[in-house]
Amino acid sequence: MTPMIDIVFQLMAFFIMSLKIVQAEGDFDVRMPLGAAAAAAPDDQLVPPVRVRLSSNPDGSLAGIKMNDSPVSDFEELRKKVINLVGNDSGPNSIADKTEVELDCDYDLRYENVVRAITSVSGKVQGGEIVELIKKIKFTPPKKIN
Protein backbone atom coordinates (compact mmCIF):
# COMPACT_ATOMS: atom_id res chain seq x y z
CA MET A 1 0.00 0.00 0.00
CA THR A 2 2.75 2.45 0.97
CA PRO A 3 4.30 2.78 -2.54
CA MET A 4 0.91 3.56 -4.01
CA ILE A 5 0.19 6.23 -1.44
CA ASP A 6 3.64 7.69 -2.05
CA ILE A 7 2.98 7.97 -5.75
CA VAL A 8 -0.48 9.37 -5.22
CA PHE A 9 0.86 12.08 -2.94
CA GLN A 10 3.61 12.90 -5.41
CA LEU A 11 1.05 13.25 -8.15
CA MET A 12 -1.03 15.49 -5.96
CA ALA A 13 1.94 17.65 -5.07
CA PHE A 14 2.77 17.98 -8.78
CA PHE A 15 -0.72 19.11 -9.71
CA ILE A 16 -0.97 21.51 -6.80
CA MET A 17 2.37 23.11 -7.59
CA SER A 18 1.73 23.52 -11.27
CA LEU A 19 -1.67 25.06 -10.71
CA LYS A 20 -1.88 28.59 -11.97
CA ILE A 21 -4.80 30.77 -11.16
CA VAL A 22 -5.54 32.57 -14.38
CA GLN A 23 -7.83 35.55 -14.33
CA ALA A 24 -10.53 35.65 -16.95
CA GLU A 25 -9.60 37.91 -19.82
CA GLY A 26 -11.33 38.88 -22.98
CA ASP A 27 -10.50 40.68 -26.17
CA PHE A 28 -11.87 43.55 -28.15
CA ASP A 29 -11.12 42.72 -31.73
CA VAL A 30 -10.03 45.67 -33.77
CA ARG A 31 -9.16 45.39 -37.41
CA MET A 32 -6.96 48.24 -38.52
CA PRO A 33 -5.13 47.89 -41.80
CA LEU A 34 -2.70 50.65 -42.66
CA GLY A 35 -4.41 53.41 -44.59
CA ALA A 36 -7.88 52.09 -43.84
CA ALA A 37 -9.56 55.40 -44.47
CA ALA A 38 -8.45 55.49 -48.07
CA ALA A 39 -9.10 51.82 -48.72
CA ALA A 40 -12.64 51.72 -47.37
CA ALA A 41 -15.16 51.14 -50.11
CA PRO A 42 -17.57 54.07 -50.42
CA ASP A 43 -20.70 51.88 -50.30
CA ASP A 44 -19.68 50.70 -46.83
CA GLN A 45 -19.79 54.27 -45.66
CA LEU A 46 -23.54 54.76 -45.74
CA VAL A 47 -23.46 55.92 -42.16
CA PRO A 48 -20.88 58.56 -41.29
CA PRO A 49 -18.36 57.48 -38.63
CA VAL A 50 -19.04 58.40 -35.04
CA ARG A 51 -16.19 60.47 -33.80
CA VAL A 52 -15.45 60.10 -30.11
CA ARG A 53 -12.95 62.53 -28.71
CA LEU A 54 -11.33 61.75 -25.37
CA SER A 55 -9.24 64.56 -23.98
CA SER A 56 -6.93 64.22 -21.03
CA ASN A 57 -5.57 66.27 -18.19
CA PRO A 58 -1.77 66.52 -17.95
CA ASP A 59 -1.75 63.65 -15.40
CA GLY A 60 -3.52 61.33 -17.81
CA SER A 61 -6.96 61.41 -16.23
CA LEU A 62 -9.98 61.97 -18.39
CA ALA A 63 -10.81 65.61 -18.97
CA GLY A 64 -13.79 65.29 -21.24
CA ILE A 65 -15.65 63.21 -23.76
CA LYS A 66 -17.12 64.51 -26.97
CA MET A 67 -19.21 62.60 -29.43
CA ASN A 68 -19.39 64.18 -32.86
CA ASP A 69 -18.22 67.47 -31.29
CA SER A 70 -20.98 67.62 -28.70
CA PRO A 71 -19.91 67.18 -25.08
CA VAL A 72 -20.90 64.02 -23.22
CA SER A 73 -20.81 63.89 -19.41
CA ASP A 74 -19.78 60.30 -18.84
CA PHE A 75 -19.43 56.88 -20.46
CA GLU A 76 -23.00 55.90 -19.54
CA GLU A 77 -24.32 58.90 -21.46
CA LEU A 78 -22.05 57.99 -24.35
CA ARG A 79 -23.62 54.54 -24.45
CA LYS A 80 -27.12 56.04 -24.41
CA LYS A 81 -26.20 58.35 -27.28
CA VAL A 82 -24.81 55.43 -29.26
CA ILE A 83 -28.00 53.44 -28.64
CA ASN A 84 -30.06 56.44 -29.79
CA LEU A 85 -27.97 56.62 -32.90
CA VAL A 86 -27.89 53.00 -33.96
CA GLY A 87 -31.14 51.79 -32.45
CA ASN A 88 -31.55 48.48 -30.78
CA ASP A 89 -31.20 46.08 -33.64
CA SER A 90 -27.79 44.53 -33.98
CA GLY A 91 -28.21 42.08 -36.83
CA PRO A 92 -25.65 41.46 -39.55
CA ASN A 93 -26.87 44.31 -41.75
CA SER A 94 -28.12 46.76 -39.15
CA ILE A 95 -27.05 50.35 -38.70
CA ALA A 96 -24.84 49.28 -35.80
CA ASP A 97 -23.04 46.90 -38.10
CA LYS A 98 -22.31 49.60 -40.66
CA THR A 99 -21.36 52.34 -38.27
CA GLU A 100 -17.77 52.90 -37.37
CA VAL A 101 -16.38 54.61 -34.31
CA GLU A 102 -13.28 56.67 -34.61
CA LEU A 103 -11.51 57.24 -31.31
CA ASP A 104 -9.50 60.40 -31.09
CA CYS A 105 -7.51 60.32 -27.87
CA ASP A 106 -4.88 62.53 -26.32
CA TYR A 107 -1.43 60.96 -26.14
CA ASP A 108 -1.18 61.04 -22.34
CA LEU A 109 -4.63 59.67 -21.65
CA ARG A 110 -4.67 56.61 -19.44
CA TYR A 111 -5.45 53.54 -21.49
CA GLU A 112 -8.21 52.37 -19.11
CA ASN A 113 -10.36 55.26 -20.34
CA VAL A 114 -10.03 53.98 -23.89
CA VAL A 115 -11.20 50.54 -22.81
CA ARG A 116 -14.14 52.14 -21.02
CA ALA A 117 -15.03 54.10 -24.14
CA ILE A 118 -14.79 50.97 -26.29
CA THR A 119 -16.96 49.14 -23.76
CA SER A 120 -19.56 51.92 -23.97
CA VAL A 121 -19.80 51.97 -27.74
CA SER A 122 -19.39 48.29 -28.50
CA GLY A 123 -22.13 46.80 -26.41
CA LYS A 124 -24.24 46.63 -23.32
CA VAL A 125 -25.15 43.97 -20.83
CA GLN A 126 -28.86 43.30 -20.69
CA GLY A 127 -30.10 40.60 -18.35
CA GLY A 128 -26.73 38.91 -18.33
CA GLU A 129 -26.56 38.83 -22.12
CA ILE A 130 -24.27 41.01 -24.18
CA VAL A 131 -26.05 43.09 -26.79
CA GLU A 132 -23.61 44.23 -29.40
CA LEU A 133 -23.65 47.78 -30.65
CA ILE A 134 -20.87 49.17 -32.84
CA LYS A 135 -18.11 46.68 -33.53
CA LYS A 136 -15.96 48.60 -35.97
CA ILE A 137 -13.50 50.65 -34.03
CA LYS A 138 -10.51 52.57 -35.22
CA PHE A 139 -8.11 55.09 -33.83
CA THR A 140 -6.96 58.36 -35.24
CA PRO A 141 -3.18 58.47 -35.64
CA PRO A 142 -1.25 59.26 -32.45
CA LYS A 143 -0.66 62.94 -32.06
CA LYS A 144 2.79 63.05 -30.53
CA ILE A 145 5.63 60.81 -31.52
CA ASN A 146 8.38 60.37 -28.98
Added chain:
Amino acid sequence: MARKKSRGPANTDIDMTPMIDMTFQLIAFFMFVINFTEAEQDERIQLPSSQLAKPTEGTIETPITLQLTNSGLVVYAGELVKVSDLRGYLEREKTAMIDADKEPTSATVIVRADGRAKTGEVQDIIKLCQEKGFERFALRAKYDEGH
Protein backbone atom coordinates in the same frame (compact mmCIF):
# COMPACT_ATOMS: atom_id res chain seq x y z
CA MET B 1 -14.86 1.09 33.94
CA ALA B 2 -12.86 -1.90 33.04
CA ARG B 3 -10.50 -1.41 30.13
CA LYS B 4 -9.06 -4.07 27.99
CA LYS B 5 -5.37 -4.23 28.53
CA SER B 6 -3.48 -3.77 25.36
CA ARG B 7 -1.02 -6.42 24.56
CA GLY B 8 2.18 -4.70 23.42
CA PRO B 9 2.37 -3.43 19.83
CA ALA B 10 -1.18 -4.13 18.83
CA ASN B 11 -2.33 -4.63 15.32
CA THR B 12 -2.81 -0.94 14.43
CA ASP B 13 -4.17 -1.23 10.91
CA ILE B 14 -5.97 1.99 10.03
CA ASP B 15 -8.59 1.88 7.36
CA MET B 16 -6.91 3.73 4.49
CA THR B 17 -9.79 3.57 2.05
CA PRO B 18 -11.40 6.95 2.85
CA MET B 19 -8.06 8.74 2.69
CA ILE B 20 -7.19 7.21 -0.65
CA ASP B 21 -10.66 8.04 -1.96
CA MET B 22 -10.20 11.63 -0.89
CA THR B 23 -6.72 11.85 -2.36
CA PHE B 24 -7.87 10.51 -5.71
CA GLN B 25 -10.69 13.03 -5.71
CA LEU B 26 -8.20 15.81 -5.05
CA ILE B 27 -5.95 14.59 -7.86
CA ALA B 28 -8.90 14.45 -10.22
CA PHE B 29 -9.86 17.99 -9.23
CA PHE B 30 -6.40 19.40 -9.82
CA MET B 31 -6.12 17.55 -13.11
CA PHE B 32 -9.29 19.22 -14.34
CA VAL B 33 -8.37 22.64 -13.08
CA ILE B 34 -4.82 22.65 -14.35
CA ASN B 35 -4.15 24.74 -17.39
CA PHE B 36 -1.10 23.89 -19.42
CA THR B 37 -1.68 26.52 -22.07
CA GLU B 38 0.99 29.14 -22.05
CA ALA B 39 -1.23 32.07 -21.24
CA GLU B 40 1.08 35.01 -21.37
CA GLN B 41 0.19 36.92 -18.29
CA ASP B 42 2.62 39.19 -16.66
CA GLU B 43 1.96 40.30 -13.12
CA ARG B 44 3.53 43.68 -13.85
CA ILE B 45 0.53 44.52 -15.96
CA GLN B 46 -2.77 45.53 -14.47
CA LEU B 47 -5.26 45.18 -17.26
CA PRO B 48 -8.17 47.58 -17.45
CA SER B 49 -11.43 45.83 -16.68
CA SER B 50 -14.49 45.67 -18.83
CA GLN B 51 -17.79 43.86 -18.49
CA LEU B 52 -17.80 43.09 -22.21
CA ALA B 53 -14.43 41.37 -22.20
CA LYS B 54 -15.85 37.88 -22.22
CA PRO B 55 -13.19 35.21 -22.48
CA THR B 56 -12.65 34.21 -26.06
CA GLU B 57 -13.67 30.77 -27.17
CA GLY B 58 -11.23 28.75 -29.17
CA THR B 59 -7.66 29.64 -29.84
CA ILE B 60 -6.31 32.60 -31.74
CA GLU B 61 -4.41 31.67 -34.85
CA THR B 62 -0.79 32.87 -34.71
CA PRO B 63 -0.97 35.22 -31.77
CA ILE B 64 1.72 37.79 -31.08
CA THR B 65 1.46 39.07 -27.54
CA LEU B 66 2.74 42.52 -26.74
CA GLN B 67 2.37 43.68 -23.18
CA LEU B 68 2.75 47.33 -22.36
CA THR B 69 3.71 48.19 -18.81
CA ASN B 70 2.80 51.25 -16.85
CA SER B 71 6.24 52.73 -17.45
CA GLY B 72 5.97 52.50 -21.22
CA LEU B 73 8.13 49.44 -21.79
CA VAL B 74 6.94 46.43 -23.74
CA VAL B 75 7.17 42.87 -22.46
CA TYR B 76 7.85 40.84 -25.56
CA ALA B 77 8.60 37.11 -25.14
CA GLY B 78 9.47 37.67 -21.50
CA GLU B 79 11.89 40.52 -22.15
CA LEU B 80 11.46 44.18 -21.42
CA VAL B 81 12.06 46.21 -24.56
CA LYS B 82 11.55 49.81 -25.56
CA VAL B 83 8.69 50.63 -27.92
CA SER B 84 11.20 51.99 -30.42
CA ASP B 85 13.14 48.69 -30.36
CA LEU B 86 10.02 46.72 -31.13
CA ARG B 87 10.40 47.28 -34.86
CA GLY B 88 13.22 44.72 -35.13
CA TYR B 89 11.31 42.09 -33.18
CA LEU B 90 8.20 42.60 -35.28
CA GLU B 91 10.26 42.33 -38.43
CA ARG B 92 11.47 38.96 -37.16
CA GLU B 93 7.89 37.86 -36.45
CA LYS B 94 6.93 38.88 -39.96
CA THR B 95 9.83 36.99 -41.54
CA ALA B 96 8.99 33.93 -39.47
CA MET B 97 5.41 34.08 -40.69
CA ILE B 98 6.39 34.48 -44.32
CA ASP B 99 8.78 31.55 -43.95
CA ALA B 100 5.90 29.48 -42.60
CA ASP B 101 3.81 30.43 -45.68
CA LYS B 102 1.45 32.64 -43.74
CA GLU B 103 0.38 36.16 -44.45
CA PRO B 104 1.14 38.73 -41.73
CA THR B 105 -2.48 39.85 -42.04
CA SER B 106 -3.67 36.54 -40.60
CA ALA B 107 -1.78 37.03 -37.35
CA THR B 108 -3.47 38.59 -34.36
CA VAL B 109 -1.52 41.02 -32.24
CA ILE B 110 -2.75 40.71 -28.67
CA VAL B 111 -2.23 44.00 -26.91
CA ARG B 112 -2.13 43.58 -23.15
CA ALA B 113 -1.64 47.12 -22.03
CA ASP B 114 -1.68 48.33 -18.46
CA GLY B 115 -4.70 50.46 -17.59
CA ARG B 116 -2.39 53.24 -16.44
CA ALA B 117 -0.27 53.27 -19.59
CA LYS B 118 -0.54 56.12 -22.04
CA THR B 119 -2.97 55.68 -24.90
CA GLY B 120 -0.45 57.24 -27.25
CA GLU B 121 2.03 54.47 -26.50
CA VAL B 122 -0.58 51.83 -27.27
CA GLN B 123 -1.22 53.61 -30.54
CA ASP B 124 2.50 53.76 -31.27
CA ILE B 125 2.67 49.98 -30.85
CA ILE B 126 -0.34 49.50 -33.11
CA LYS B 127 1.25 51.78 -35.69
CA LEU B 128 4.52 49.82 -35.65
CA CYS B 129 2.55 46.60 -36.16
CA GLN B 130 0.61 48.13 -39.03
CA GLU B 131 3.84 49.16 -40.72
CA LYS B 132 4.91 45.51 -40.64
CA GLY B 133 1.63 44.42 -42.19
CA PHE B 134 -0.23 43.20 -39.13
CA GLU B 135 -3.80 44.37 -39.06
CA ARG B 136 -5.73 42.26 -36.60
CA PHE B 137 -5.54 43.49 -33.07
CA ALA B 138 -7.06 42.19 -29.90
CA LEU B 139 -7.14 44.70 -27.09
CA ARG B 140 -7.18 42.59 -23.99
CA ALA B 141 -9.07 43.49 -20.86
CA LYS B 142 -9.91 41.79 -17.61
CA TYR B 143 -13.42 40.42 -17.48
CA ASP B 144 -15.40 42.27 -14.88
CA GLU B 145 -18.58 40.53 -13.80
CA GLY B 146 -19.82 43.27 -11.53
CA HIS B 147 -22.20 46.10 -12.52
